[in-house]
Amino acid sequence: MEEIVKEQEYVKERNENLLSKVEKESFELIKTVNIFSAFKLFTREDLINELENAKIAHKKWVESFEYSTNNDLRLLSEDNPEKCAFGVFVKVVSNNIPDKIREKWNKILSLHEKLHHYAKDFEYKSKAHNEALLKEVKATSDELMKHIDEIKDILSK
Secondary structure, three states: OHHHHHHHHHHHHHHHHHHHHHHHHHHHHHHHHHHHHOOOOOOHHHHHHHHHHHHHHHHHHHHHHHHHHHOOOOOOOOOOOOOOHHHHHHHHHHHHOOHHHHHHHHHHHHHHHHHHHHHHHOOOOOHHHHHHHHHHHHHHHHHHHHHHHHHHHHHHO
16 A cells, blocks of 8 residues: 555656646747747748658657556656647648648648547556557557658658
8 A cells, every 4th residue: 555655646746747847838839839820931941840850859759658658657748739849840830831742741640640649548557558559659650750751852852
């Protein structure tokens, strides 16, 4: 019982700290989105750079999902597709996507939503279930990265 109480206290403290961090980060992200939303034009180079940054942010999200799974922790990855760093990027640039990449862009949006759906399906203390989800996350992530790279190639021409 003492062990369970200690674990609950630890989890409670960690959740409070994480919630505080998430609230601060969310506020900053909202401010950032509002600033970037004011800009309507992106050069191809800007978009390529932002796509590369989005890949990095996405990779961190997947690593967090994997860490939570492997260590049997509560999910540390954001489950809301509009609140993660990639989701903020998507919101900022979606209205400015060139027509020649629109179809691939829509596929990226779909895959991004799918990834966050996996996060919503994550179950604390259900390692076998989460390991199966992780396999799906990695496969979907690989497909997402492929489409981002294809868009970067199209934009580079």
